[in-house]
Each structure stands twice: as C-alpha cells, then as structure tokens.
Amino acid sequence: MSTTGLKDAMSTTTTGLEDAMSTTTTGLGARNVTVSYGGDPIVRDVSLDIPQGELTMIIGPNGCGKSTLVKTLARIMKPDHGQVLLHGRDIWSYRGRQAARHVALLPQNPVAPDGITVRGLVRRGRYPHHTLLRQWSPDDDAAIGFALERTGLDDLAEAQAGELSGGQRQRAWIAMVLAQQTDLLLLDEPTTFLDIAHQYDLLELCRELHREGKTIVAVLHDLNQAARFASHLIVMKGGKVVTQGPPSRVLTPELVAEVFGLACDVVPDPRTATPMVIPHASLTDGAA
C-alpha cells in the first residue's frame, strides 16, 4: 500500500474533525496554559497554535519550560490551568489512543526494553491504531515499512535495539513515531545525546520529512542549528513565549541578549544565509 493510501485511510478516522481545522494551524494549540510539577509553574499562561506544514523549533535557556510545553501539548502532562486544544476540543477529552493518532512525541529519554528488535520497537508506534483484542491493523506492515525505509533502517530491522549506535538508536525512535502516522510530530531535544555529525544527520532527516509535508515541532538547544533548519521559531523564557516567527526575523542580537543573556553578533550563515550567532561574552553573573 502506498503512503497516499495510508493517508486516505487516516483521513477517514478524522472526518468530522476536518471542519474544525483551519488552513493555517494544525488543530493543536494551547490556551492560557499553566503547567507545574506540583511547585512553581514551569509554563505560565501560554497561548499558541502550532503552524501547519512548518518545521517549528522551540528554543530558550535551560528551565524555560520548552520541554514541559511539548509534553503538555502531547497529552503527557496535564495543565493546572488552561487547555490544550486538539481540533477545537480539550485534548484530555479524547481517549489516549485517539489523541495519539493525531499527535506523537519522541521524549528525551525513551527506554528500549531488553531484547526488543528495531522492528519490534517501530511496531509499538502502531499501538494507537489497535484495540484491546485487535492488536494488528491492515496498515501496520506498510506503516512500519515506510518508517524503516525513511529512517534508513531497512537493513537493521531485525537487529537488537540495544546494540545500535547512538545515531541509529535515535533513528529507530524516530521510526517508531513515524509509524504512528500522526498529523504532527513533536521531538523533545532529539539531538542531545548525539555527536555533531549525527546531530546534523538527524536534523537533515527532519528537514526531509518536513519537505514531504510532515508538520514537526522540535525542542532544540543549539541556536545556529535551529536557525538553519527551522522554518518557524518559538522563543521561550521563564515559562512564557517571548516571540515567534521565521528565524531571519526573530533571531536578533537584542533577542539573544534579552533571552539568553549573551552578547553576540548575528551574521548571515555563509553557507545558507540563515542567521548565525557569534557570541561575544556572557552577560550573566560570573562572566568576566
């Protein structure tokens, strides 16, 4: 079965929700969302919509709430106040599997169970499409095959996930969320444990998937990588969204100074002409 066939199959499950979808947003958004881990709020009164068809990257200093925000958008954390809306309805009014057919999140530290193969891992991404007694769907093989092929893991499908290199393992996890066949893919710091070559490898993969029509949101630490690969930036500080827009408009020396406390020049990247940050010195305490 081709991927277009899969998309047809998926759209039948979303009929009725189509009306609520506008052309510019994915149907996923936050409305005055405040989130905490029991103490002080990490995300404070955030409202935003995830733009359709963009490769959005969320940047901000440590502890600014970017990971917490994507977890809240993916129905992993429940907001204290406000709502996450999925096609106009509170995401917590959906059943878990129902929401998981629309939004996928690759968390920071997923655990590969002992003894699982790459194919077995990718198959787990199909869980939202199954029921208690029908733990298989006709689309499974096509979706798993597509995910393995797209992440270049065809030849490693029967390998043990525990024996993969760091870069391959991260690709296997990406394959799992691809097999989930959601409208939207959220990635929480997908490059954190990778060396620099594999970081670019993974970001290229994101860009290719984006060009093929996938809407992706990634939390990223590296400003220059975000500026180079993102089509849309969301900048957070202190649990709030400071600004958002295309990198060329958003990423300015003033913004980097204000949000990260770093004096810098922003010059055009000699290869891609996207904004590139050249730091001077830290403006925060302790800097010379």
Added chain:
Amino acid sequence: MSRPKGFVVLGRAVAVPVSRVSVVAGLVLTVLLLAACVATLSLGRLGIPLTDLLGALTGGARGKAAFVLERLRGPRLVVGLGTGAALGLSGALFQTVTRNPLGSPDVIGLASGAGAGAAAVALLLPGVVPVPIGALAGAVLAVVVVYVSTGTGFRNPGRLIVAGIGVSAISVAFIQYVVYAVERDKATVLTAYVNGSLSARSWEHAVTIGIVLLVVAPLAAAISGRLALSEMGDETAGMLGAEPGGTRTAAVALSVVLSAGAVAVAGPITFISLTAPQIARRLTGGTGPHLMLSSLTGALLLVLADLAAQQLPLPGGVPVGVYTLALGGLYLGYLLIREWKKGTL
C-alpha cells in the same frame, strides 16, 4: 487483506500477537508441570502407583487411593498449582511496574505484610474476619507503607528494596509476636505464617485461590499490552495513549490481590514471584510482561518445591516455604550482587 504473521487471528475483531518461542516455552512448561503433578501424586509410601493413577483420576479411586487423592495430596497439589500461578503472575505484574527484578512482591514486603494480616485476623480475631480479607488488608497496608516511605513511588529500586526490607522485618516481628501471644506452644503455626506451607490444605483453599485467579487473570491479560508499553518509560507510553499512571495503579492492585490470595491459602511463600518472571523472561528472550509464562513457571516451581518438601528425607516435615526460601535466597543474592555491580542499586 493481508494475513498478519505471528498473530493468532479470530475473524475480523481479534488479532493477538503470539511468538513461536513463547508457544514452545509454554508447551515445555506445561509438560514439565504435568510430570511434576504425576510425581506428586504417585511418589512415596502413600503414592498412587502410576498404573492405577489414570483410573483413580477418572473416578475409580477406592480405599487408600481415594483418601490420598481426595483428602491428602489432591487438594494440596491443586492449591500448590493455583498458589504458584498466582505468585508468578503477581511477580510479573509488579516487576514490570517497577521495571526491576527486585521490585517483586516478596522482596518489597507485600507477602510478609499479607502474612501479618492473615495472622492477625486468624489468631487475634478468630472467626470474626475471614483470613483472605485479613491477608488483603495486610498486603494493602504493606504496599502503602512502602510507597509512602520511598517518597518517590515505585520508580527507585534502591529505596524500594530498603523500604521493603524494613516493612518485611516489621511484619515478621508482628507475626512472631501474635503467634507467641496466642499460641505459645505451636511452632508449626509460626512456620506456616512466616514461611508458608502447603501441608493439610483442603478443597476450600483450592476454591479460594481458584476464584482469585479466575477474577484477576483476565484483568491482567487486558492490561498486558499497556504494561509492555510502560517498559519504554512513562512519557513514551503516555504519548502512545497507554495511560501509564492508571495502568500502574491497576497492575499494583491486581498484584496485591494475587499475593493476598496466595498468602491466605498457603502463607507467605517467598521467592516464587521473584524468580518465576525472571525465568519466563529468559526462556523467551523477548519483551513484555510474560504473564502467561510467569504463571506457568510459578506453578511449576511451587509444585516442584512442594514435591521436595514431601519426598526429601528431612526430619520433621519441613514446610515448602523453607525450600523456596533457600532456593530463592541464593537467587536474590545473585541479583543483588549483579545490580550492585551495574550500579543500579
């Protein structure tokens, strides 16, 4: 529609994954279990000879054979099977929740808590509260105390084990106090409540553990898929829609009921729920909670241990719990050393 490979399919509504290695392991365990059952019924001075066994089982038992089958070894064997299966299943559920082999009901004080509850109602308030209810209350109390005293829930194996050992020690001390306060002279009563025993079981016990299994096993099977996903961490399970919080609560509750049921009929038999899921896991090398295979392995281990308890020429009728304690103690030591070397304790 393509036919899925590696699935058992019934019509359009049912497709359940079954791996060949699990089926083979299940068959092997079943054969071994049957052999252990036959040995239990036929070995020793009172055993029913193999040639008479089939006739006796199909209703032709008379005289001594009838007494052995209906009163002596029959109920004892069935209670052993049910208790072993319940312990194996209970261990598989709890170990999957804690993602650690040491996060097992017998290690973290659930079994001894249930024993204390059973001892309290059986000896302090005889006839007022049924023993299974007392065992359940004790097990719940033990789990709550462990949960609260770790401060981090069931996620941190080091704290879980320390808290569990504390709760176990307190529970055993309480059992000893109760037994000595009420039944000064009866050391056998004490061993039954501290170590567990299968001697002198009746069909009533068999029915009790049978009902527990009939109620709990289907529920456990229903959450098996979600449990398998929770192995990938709460966030991954959550984003796939497997509701890890609710699944964990359900698995702990089912595990507590199973352990309480096992304790109510046989006393706190230790280490079956620790070892059975580990053996089942190694038999297949696959992922998931291995609920079915853990139950079979648990039943096999307990029937074998009880066979040893009945047939080994040790004086004084050593209760089965002492055998599982000896066997499992070695395994626990091995696990502790391994986890300590890995730095996960």
